[in-house]
Amino acid sequence: MRYLLIICTDENTTGALGPEEGAAMLADYTAFGEEMGRRGVLLGGERLRPTSDATTVRVRQDEVLVADGPFAETKEQVGGYYLVDCKDLDEAIEVASRIPGARHGTIEVRPIWER
Amino acid sequence: MTGDWDLAEECAQDAFARALDRWPRDGVPDRPGAWLTTTARHRAMDRLRRARTEAEKLREIAATSYGDYGDYGDPPDRYGPPDESGIEDDRLRLIFTCCHPALPLDARVALTLRTLAGLTTAEIARAFLVGDQAMAKRLVRAKAKIREAHIPYRVPPAPLLPERTAGVLAVLYLLFNEGYSASEGADLIRTGLCAEAIRLARLLVELMPDEPEARGLLALMLFHDARREGRVDADGALVPLEEQDRRRWNAATVAEGLAVLWPPGPPDRPGFYRLQAAIAACHATAPTAADTDWPRIARLYGRLRELTPSPVVELNLAVARAMAEGPAVGLELIAELESSGALAGYHLLPAARADLLRRLGRDGEAAAGYRAALALAASEPERAYLRRRLRETDETDETGGA
Numbered sequence: 001m002r003y004l005l006i007i008c009t010d011e012n013t014t015g016a017l018g019p020e021e022g023a024a025m026l027a028d029y030t031a032f033g034e035e036m037g038r039r040g041v042l043l044g045g046e047r048l049r050p051t052s053d054a055t056t057v058r059v060r061q062d063e064v065l066v067a068d069g070p071f072a073e074t075k076e077q078v079g080g081y082y083l084v085d086c087k088d089l090d091e092a093i094e095v096a097s098r099i100p101g102a103r104h105g106t107i108e109v110r111p112i113w114e115r
Numbered sequence: 116m117t118g119d120w121d122l123a124e125e126c127a128q129d130a131f132a133r134a135l136d137r138w139p140r141d142g143v144p145d146r147p148g149a150w151l152t153t154t155a156r157h158r159a160m161d162r163l164r165r166a167r168t169e170a171e172k173l174r175e176i177a178a179t180s181y182g183d184y185g186d187y188g189d190p191p192d193r194y195g196p197p198d199e200s201g202i203e204d205d206r207l208r209l210i211f212t213c214c215h216p217a218l219p220l221d222a223r224v225a226l227t228l229r230t231l232a233g234l235t236t237a238e239i240a241r242a243f244l245v246g247d248q249a250m251a252k253r254l255v256r257a258k259a260k261i262r263e264a265h266i267p268y269r270v271p272p273a274p275l276l277p278e279r280t281a282g283v284l285a286v287l288y289l290l291f292n293e294g295y296s297a298s299e300g301a302d303l304i305r306t307g308l309c310a311e312a313i314r315l316a317r318l319l320v321e322l323m324p325d326e327p328e329a330r331g332l333l334a335l336m337l338f339h340d341a342r343r344e345g346r347v348d349a350d351g352a353l354v355p356l357e358e359q360d361r362r363r364w365n366a367a368t369v370a371e372g373l374a375v376l377w378p379p380g381p382p383d384r385p386g387f388y389r390l391q392a393a394i395a396a397c398h399a400t401a402p403t404a405a406d407t408d409w410p411r412i413a414r415l416y417g418r419l420r421e422l423t424p425s426p427v428v429e430l431n432l433a434v435a436r437a438m439a440e441g442p443a444v445g446l447e448l449i450a451e452l453e454s455s456g457a458l459a460g461y462h463l464l465p466a467a468r469a470d471l472l473r474r475l476g477r478d479g480e481a482a483a484g485y486r487a488a489l490a491l492a493a494s495e496p497e498r499a500y501l502r503r504r505l506r507e508t509d510e511t512d513e514t515g516g517a
Contacts, residue, residue: 001265088267089217090275111264 002043002085002112003092008076009105011050028100036084041095045082076105083112166233170209173230176261177212177268206231207270207322210315214283215266222257223286224293229254231318232311242293242308283319284332284388287312291336295343309340320375330375331389337372338395341365352499357404369399390419409439426457434467442471462491466501473508482509 017025029047036042051070058065070077079101086092089109096107213226221243228234228242240250260266271279294308316333323329345359376392383389394415401407416432429452437445449468458464469484485505492498 088265089215090267090271093217109264 001088001092002083002114003089004110004112005045005082005084005092005096005099006078006108006110007080007082007099007101007105008074008108009079009101010075011077011079013104014079015050025100032098032100035098036082036095041084041086041091043083043085045080047080048078050079051077079105162233164233165235166231169230169233170205173209173212173226173258173261174205174268176258177266206318208268210283210319210322211270211279212261212266212268214279214286215261216279216282217264217266218257218260220286220289222253224290225250225254226257227286227290227315228311231315234311280323280326280328281387284328287316287319288332288388290315291339295339306343309336309343312336313340327383328386328388330378330383331386331392334372334376335388335392335395337368337375338392338399341368341372341399347496350499351496352503353494353496355500356398357407359404361403364399372396372399385418385422387419387423390415390422394419407438409435413439426452426455427461430458430464430467434471437471437474442474445471446475460491462488462493462497462501464488465491469504469508473504478508478510485509 014025033042033045054068054070056067056069056071058067082095082099084092084095086095089111092109096102096109099107101107209230210227213230214223218226225239225243228239229236234242236251236254237247240247243250245253261268270276290308291312294306294310294312313333313336316329316336319326319329320333341364342356342359344365345361345363346354348354372392373396376389376396385393394412397408397412397415413432413435416428416435420428420432430449433445433448433452436448437443446468449464449471452458453464453468465484466488469481469488472478472481472484482505485501485508489498489501489505492501
C-alpha cells in the first residue's frame with residue numbers, strides 16, 4: 001500500500017535556522033532516509049525549494065493563467081514529501097512520526113489512489 | 116438464554132416496553148410470560164445478528180490481514196513478532212479498528228455502536244440528535260476510510276497498545292457521558308447509551324483483564340450509574356450529591372464497582388480513570404453526605420492533577436478542599452481560577468463559587484453567582500437546580516426559602 005507523506009512546515013522557521021541547526025536538520029533527514037531505505041519502505045522523496053520559488057498554473061477558458069506563489073496562503077507550506085510503501089495505515093503513521101519535520105510541523109498521510 | 120446477561124436483561128426490558136405498548140391495543144395474550152420471553156429472545160437475536168453482520172462487513176472492509184508484522188522489519192523496538200500483545204479476540208480487533216485515531220471521533224462512536232452493540236443507524240442517529248441520512252453518511256465515510264487508507268483490522272502491537280487503549284477508553288467514556296448527561300423522557304434513548312457503554316466496558320475488561328484503566332473506567336461508569344435514580348427529582352431538577360436519597364442508589368451496582376476497581380491482589384498503578392473511579396467510590400460508599408471522606412477526595416484530585424492537569428480538575432480540587440478545610444480555602448482557589456480565565460463561560464465555575472458563598476451564609480453574593488451560572492447552563496435539570504438555589508439565596512425574591 002503506497003502513501004504520500006507530505007511534509008508541511010512553517011518555512012519562515014526552517015528558513016531562519018542558523019548554519020549549525022540547518023546542518024543538524026539535514027543530518028536528521030539523512031538518518032531518516034537511510035533507516036527507511038534499509039527497512040525497504042522508501043520509494044522516493046524530495047525536499048522542495050521554498051514557496052517564494054513557486055509558480056501556480058491554471059487553465060480557464062483555454063487560457064493559461066500563470067501566477068507567482070503557492071496555491072494557497074497557509075501558515076504551513078509543503079516543504080517536501082516521501083513516497084512510501086507500507087503494510088497499512090499504522091505503519092505509515094509510524095514512518096510519518098519519524099520524519100524530523102513532524103516534530104515542529106505536520107505530516108499529511110495520503111493513500112495513493114490505486115487502480 | 117442469550118449467554119449475555121446484560122443483553123438479556125435489556126431485551127427483557129425492551130419486551131416489557133413493547134408489551135405496555137401493544138397489550139392495551141391487541142389485548143393481553145393467553146400466556147403473557149411466554150410472550151415476553153419470546154419477544155425478548157427475538158429482540159436479542161436481532162441485535163446479535165445485526166452486530167455479527169456489521170462485524171463481518173467491517174472485517175471484509177479492513178483489507179489487510181492482522182497480526183502479521185514480521186515484514187515491518189526494523190525497528191524491533193516498535194514492532195515485534197505477531198501476537199506480541201498476547202491478545203487474540205475478534206471482538207477486540209473490532210473495538211480497536213472502530214476506535215482508530217485516524218477516524219473522526221463521532222465516527223468512532225457510531226461505528227462502535229453499530230458493530231459492537233448492534234444498534235441500527237436510525238437508533239444511533241436519534242441518540243446523537245442527527246438525521247438518519249447524516250448518520251448513514253458518517254458511517255459510510257468511516258468505512259470507506261478504513262478500506263481506502265488501509266486502517267488495519269487488528270489489536271495494535273504492544274508498543275502501540277497503551278496509547279490506542281487510551282483511545283478506546285475515551286470513546287466508551289464519551290458514550291457514557293452522552294447518555295449520562297441526558298435526563299428523562301425524550302432523552303430516554305440517550306440514557307440507553309449508558310447501558311451500551313457499560314456493556315462495552317465490561318466486554319473490554321473481559322478481553323483485557325490486565326488493563327487496570329479498563330477496570331477503572333468500568334468502575335467509574337458503575338458508580339455513576341448506581342446514583343442515576345437519585346440525581347433527578349420528580350420535577351426533573353438536578354439533585355446535588357449531598358441532598359440525594361442514598362437509599363435510592365443501587366447498592367448492587369456500587370458493590371460491583373468496588374469489586375471491579377479493587378480486585379484481590381496488589382494494587383494497580385493509578386491512572387486517569389482509576390483515580391476518578393476511586394473518587395466516585397468515596398461518594399458511593401459514604402452512608403451520608405456528612406460521612407464523605409473529603410480529605411481523601413482532595414488527595415485523589417491532587418494526584419489526578421499531577422497526572423492530567425486541567426482547569427476542570429483544578430475546580431474539582433478546589434471544591435474538595437473547600438469541603439475538607441472550609442469554604443474560604445475553596446473560594447481562594449476559585450478566585451485564582453477565575454482570574455486565569457481558563458474556565459470563562461463554564462457554568463460550574465460560578466455555580467461552585469455560589470455554593471461555597473451560600474455555605475458561608477453570604478446569600479447576596481451567592482445569588483449573583485447562581486444568576487451568572489444560570490446564564491451559562493444549557494441542560495434543563497441543571498437549570499432547574501440553579502433556579503431553586505437562586506430562589507433560596509436571593510433576598511429580593513419573596514418566594515425564597517430561608
